[in-house]
Structure formats: C-alpha cells, structure tokens
Amino acid sequence: MPETREETEEPIKQRKNGLYPGVSDELAENMKTGWADTELRGLEPIAQAGHTAERRAALSARFPGERLVVPAGNLKTRSNDTEYAFRASTEYAYLTGDQTQDGVLVLEPRPEAHGGHDATVYLLPRSDRENGEFWLDGQGELWVGRRHSLTEAEQLLGIPAKDVRELTAALGEATGPVRCVRGHDAAVEAALTDKVTAERDEELRVYLSEARAVKDDFEIGELQKAVDSTVRGFEDVVKILDKAEATSERYIEGTFFLRARVEGNDIGYGSICAAGPHATTLHWVRNDGDVRSGDLLLLDAGVETHTLYTADITRTLPINGAFTDLQRKIYDAVYEAQEAGIAAVRPGAKYRDFHDASQRVLAEKLVEWGLVEGPVEKVLELGLQRRWTLHGTGHMLGMDVHDCAAARREAYADGTLEPGMCLTVEPGLYFQADDLTVPEEYRGIGVRIEDDILVTEDGNLNLSAALPRRSDEVEDWMARVKQD
Numbered sequence: 001m002p003e004t005r006e007e008t009e010e011p012i013k014q015r016k017n018g019l020y021p022g023v024s025d026e027l028a029e030n031m032k033t034g035w036a037d038t039e040l041r042g043l044e045p046i047a048q049a050g051h052t053a054e055r056r057a058a059l060s061a062r063f064p065g066e067r068l069v070v071p072a073g074n075l076k077t078r079s080n081d082t083e084y085a086f087r088a089s090t091e092y093a094y095l096t097g098d099q100t101q102d103g104v105l106v107l108e109p110r111p112e113a114h115g116g117h118d119a120t121v122y123l124l125p126r127s128d129r130e131n132g133e134f135w136l137d138g139q140g141e142l143w144v145g146r147r148h149s150l151t152e153a154e155q156l157l158g159i160p161a162k163d164v165r166e167l168t169a170a171l172g173e174a175t176g177p178v179r180c181v182r183g184h185d186a187a188v189e190a191a192l193t194d195k196v197t198a199e200r201d202e203e204l205r206v207y208l209s210e211a212r213a214v215k216d217d218f219e220i221g222e223l224q225k226a227v228d229s230t231v232r233g234f235e236d237v238v239k240i241l242d243k244a245e246a247t248s249e250r251y252i253e254g255t256f257f258l259r260a261r262v263e264g265n266d267i268g269y270g271s272i273c274a275a276g277p278h279a280t281t282l283h284w285v286r287n288d289g290d291v292r293s294g295d296l297l298l299l300d301a302g303v304e305t306h307t308l309y310t311a312d313i314t315r316t317l318p319i320n321g322a323f324t325d326l327q328r329k330i331y332d333a334v335y336e337a338q339e340a341g342i343a344a345v346r347p348g349a350k351y352r353d354f355h356d357a358s359q360r361v362l363a364e365k366l367v368e369w370g371l372v373e374g375p376v377e378k379v380l381e382l383g384l385q386r387r388w389t390l391h392g393t394g395h396m397l398g399m400d401v402h403d404c405a406a407a408r409r410e411a412y413a414d415g416t417l418e419p420g421m422c423l424t425v426e427p428g429l430y431f432q433a434d435d436l437t438v439p440e441e442y443r444g445i446g447v448r449i450e451d452d453i454l455v456t457e458d459g460n461l462n463l464s465a466a467l468p469r470r471s472d473e474v475e476d477w478m479a480r481v482k483q484d
Contacts (some may be wrong), residue, residue: 028132035129038146043155046097048307051218053158055095055211056107060117062207065109066177068117069192070095070208071185072103081138085266089184090399091208093308096121098157100147102164104188109176121157122164125150167191179204202406209406212398214420219398220454222309223422226264227452227463229303230311233259234467237299238481241291241319249273249287256301264303268310269401272300275319279446280430282391293320296327298446308399312424313464314450321478323471326441330429331471334447337361337427338469341393345425345453345460349417355393358427362389365429371438388431388438394424397452419457426450 059068072092075083088099096105102124107117126149127134127141135142150161171178171191178195180188181204189196215223233256237244244251252273260267270285278284279298291297297319302311316331318324323331341358360376363385367374372384379385396403396412403422404412417423428448431438452463468477 023132023136031132031135032129039149040152043152045158046156048097048218049156049158051216052095052097054216056105056117056119058211059095059207060107063179063204064115065112066179067109067174068105068107068204069171069178069180069188070105070107071181071188072098072101072105073184074186075101075139087266088308089181090212090308091181091205092184094208094212094399096157096159097307098123098153099308100124102185104164104167104185105159106167119159121153121159121161122167123148123150123153123161124165125163171195181205181208205406206408209404210408210411213396213404213407213411214418215398215422215454216420219309220420220422222305222307223311223397223452223454224463226268226303226305226309226311227313228466229259229263229305230301230313231464231466232263233301233303234299234313234315235481238317238478239484241297241317244275244291245293245319247291249275249278249289249291252291252297252299253287256299260303265306265308266304268302268304268312272298272314274298274300274446277433277444277446279316279448280432280444281446282430291319294324295319296445296447298448300448300450302401310397310399310401311452311464312397312401312450313452313467314426314448315467315469315474316447316449317474317478321482322475327445327447328471330431330442330445331447331449333362333365334427334429334449335469335471336365338425338449338451341425341427342451342453342460342462345417345423345455347417347419347455347457347459351413351415351417354423354425358393358425359385359389362427362429371442387435388429389427390430391428393427394450394453397422397424417455419455421455422463423453423455424450425453 070092072088075086078084086101092103092105093099098121100123104122106120110116110118124147126147134140141147153161168187168191178192179200180192180196182189182201236255236259237252240251240255253271256271257267272284273287274281274284275289275291275297276295278289279296297317300314302313304310337358340361341354344354344357363376363379366372366385367376367379372379426448430446431442433444435443449469454461454463468474
C-alpha cells in the first residue's frame with residue numbers, strides 16, 4: 001500500500017498560500033489539464049430503484065410534515081491512516097440503494113397544502129481537479145477510485161442529488177420538526193443538536209426496523225442469491241477439509257470468504273468455523289483451532305450480496321465424512337427439533353411458535369437420554385434444557401443478519417408471522433468440554449443446523465434446501481462433493 005505523498009516525496013517548493021505544501025505551482029497547473037471527459041451518460045436506474053421509492057413514500061406517510069435525515073455513515077479508522085472497508089448503514093441503503101460513504105438522505109416536508117416530502121440524497125461529488133483534491137487528498141479519486149458524479153447518481157438512484165459538503169450548514173438553518181437516524185454521522189448529528197430529541201429519533205429507527213420485516217419481491221430474490229452463493233461456499237469448504245486438517249480453522253474461513261468476495265460484496269457476519277470443542281462456543285470467530293478427523297465442524301456462515309442482503313446458514317459436518325454413533329444421535333435430535341420448528345413457520349402463527357416447537361423436541365431428547373430429570377413439561381417450564389440449548393431458535397433475516405433488531409417486542413418476538421417475512425430456524429445442542437453433568441463422551445460436542453425460511457401465503461419455503469440436512473444425506477453429499 002503506498003504511503004501518502006508527504007511521506008514518499010521530498011518537498012519540491014513551498015507553494016505560497018497553497019493548500020498543499022511541497023507542490024510546485026508548475027506541477028499543480030500541470031495536473032489540472034489534459035484529462036478526458038469520463039462522465040457516464042444514459043445510465044439505467046438500479047434494479048431496486050422502484051422499491052426504494054415505495055419505501056420512501058411509506059416513510060413520508062408515517063411522518064408527515066417532518067424533516068427526516070438518514071445518513072450512510074463515515075469511514076472508521078482501523079489503525080493509524082488505514083480504514084475499515086466501508087459498509088453503508090442499513091437504513092440508508094434500504095431507502096436509497098446507494099452505498100457510498102458520507103451520503104445522507106433528507107426528506108424535506110412539502111408545504112402543507114401539497115403534502116408528502118421531497119427526497120434529496122447528499123453525496124460527495126467527483127473529485128475536484130481544479131484545486132488538486134483528486135490526487136493530493138487521501139480520499140481523492142486517484143487514491144481510492146472514481147466516484148459517481150451527482151448527475152450520474154441521480155440517474156442511478158432516481159433521487160435528486162446535491163453536494164453533501166453543503167448539508168450541515170443547511171441543516172443548521174432548518175426549522176420545524178426533525179428526526180435523524182443516529183449513530184452513523186457525528187457531523188450531521190452535531191448540526192441537529194438543538195432540533196432533535198432522542199425519543200423522536202428512536203421512533204424513526206424503530207419504524208425503519210419494522211418496515212423491513214416483510215420483504216418485497218426484490219428482497220426475496222436477493223436473499224435467494226445470497227443463499228445460493230452460500231451453498232456453493234459450503235461445497236468449497238467440504239472440498240478442502242483435508243487441507244484444513246493440515247493447517248487450521250482459518251483455512252476454512254479463508255475458503256468461504258473467497259466465495260463471498262467473488263460472488264457477493266462480503267461475508268454478512270464473521271464466519272463461525274468451529275471444529276471439535278469450539279463448536280460449543282456459540283460465536284466462535286477466532287477460527288484459529290485445529291481441524292481433526294473424527295471431530296465435527298460447525299460452520300455458520302453467509303454470503304452478503306452486492307445489495308447487502310445476507311444469508312445465514314449452519315451445517316455441522318463430520319470432518320472425515322462419517323458421523324460416529326454418538327455424534328449421529330445428537331445430530332439427529334437437533335435435526336428432528338429443526339423439522340418441528342420449520343413446520344411451525346406459517347402465516348398467522350405466533351413468532352415464538354417455531355422456537356417452542358424446537359425446544360420441546362430437544363427437552364424430550366435430554367429427558368430420554370437421562371441428562372435432565374422429567375417430566376418434559378417441568379423441564380420446559382423451568383427452562384432446564386437451556387443449559388444445553390442456550391440460545392433462541394432463530395431471528396429475522398435481511399440486510400442485517402439479525403434484521404429488524406430495533407423493532408418493538410409486540411411487532412417482533414410477541415408478534416405474528418406474515419407472508420414475506422424471512423427468518424432462520426437454528427436449534428442446537430452444546431455439551432461443554434468441562435460440563436461434569438453429562439457423560440464424558442458427550443463433552444466437547446456441539447451441533448447446530450440452521451436454514452433460512454421464507455413465510456409464504458400457505459406455509460413456508462426453505463430457501464437453503466439445496467444443502468442437505470439429514471445425517472445420512474449429509475454424508476452422501478460430502479462424499480459426492482469431494483469426488484467432484
């Protein structure tokens with residue numbers, strides 16, 4: 001990675017009253033000219049432009065007469081002068097389809113007689129070649145790549161675009177009620193300090209979270225793309241398990257990441273590549289442990305599409321391709337619990353029904369195996385099964401892996417399933433390596449099976465059904481993939 005100009009060049013000549021010390025007047029003038037016109041013309045709107053317009057219209061109707069401000073966010077420093085890869089805020093991307101840093105969507109209320117809002121997206125324009133910013137600034141286009149012009153952005157997004165560098169002054173002069181999605185852009189929030197309240201802003205965030213619960217056709221298609229790429233990523237992992245045995249879980253992590261970057265934007269969350277006893281740690285993302293024949297691999301991973309929709313799938317695989325008798329017994333119990341959970345996903349059902357159905361099966365198995373004293377109803381009433389089941393059985397899925405997280409309890413956990421909702425069903429059993437309440441042979445075994453389930457008009461659709469789940473089918477699939 002090149003260092004900044006100041007660190008690699010000797011000063012040429014101090015430019016009197018210049019913006020950039022060390023740049024001669026002659027070089028500065030030379031860099032202004034001789035560049036071809038690269039403006040892109042006749043651009044087609046992005047695929048989701050019609051959907052984002054509908055989302056903005058619904059937002060406008062929910063908060064009439066109020067100015068609404070939704071920032072994309074800014075770069076975050078990783079170390080010294082390097083930054084993390086930028087990922088636009090979910091709320092901003094959901095409403096615009098844009099993913100550029102520093103962008104801000106503003107919905108300005110029209111005069112009361114007209115109603116509704118006028119939407120404007122504030123963006124960084126093309127780098128200025130007149131003042132040298134394009135080659136001398138660390139975020140100039142010769143350093144980080146070309147940006148769309150404001151005219152290009154308008155064509156792509158279907159929203160009028162203005163220079164974001166003018167926004168904070170405009171917000172400072174704004175009058176009337178304002179709401180802002182907080183936590184993404186400190187400069188925007190500072191400009192609105194005396195105009196917003198935490199309570200009102202939270203209402204906006206909650207609305208945007210709940211609005212994402214029911215997916216439109218575009219979103220369902222993107223989720224299926226994410227799932228299909230993830231399926232291929234799991235196949236990639238199966239093919240290299242012998243190499244992972246010679247190295248570590250990181251070989252698995254890197255293999256799946258390659259698929260995510262080739263076919264999508266990124267991974268949707270830190271991949272869990274948990275071999276052996278690491279499978280009992282719910283969010284094992286260190287991925288630095290040994291991969292041993294005879295152990296299980298719990299792989300929980302998802303590809304994020306270029307439009308930021310993510311899959312979230314888990315399979316627990318025998319590293320050598322064959323379950324032991326005990327591994328199969330535990331795996332089959334989790335599979336049976338997942339089957340019960342998936343069967344409970346249908347329109348009109350309570351959101352908690354699939355969790356309760358899965359937990360009942362697991363509680364029955366734990367009582368049957370003598371690991372907890374029955375009856376089952378008592379175990380469930382007291383939650384005693386949770387020593388080994390640990391987590392909830394699923395969550396909403398979409399642009400965030402744990403989507404709709406700011407939704408009200410009555411609209412989410414205590415709500416009712418509707419067609420278009422997408423959620424995970426992911427029961428598990430985890431026997432910690434130091435758990436003296438279970439027989440020694442159970443210790444260190446963790447199993448989770450997770451699929452992405454769409455609620456349909458008459459039931460559900462398993463978007464990730466292409467990945468086998470039943471233990472014998474998993475073994476056959478692994479053998480087949482390794483031969484390909």
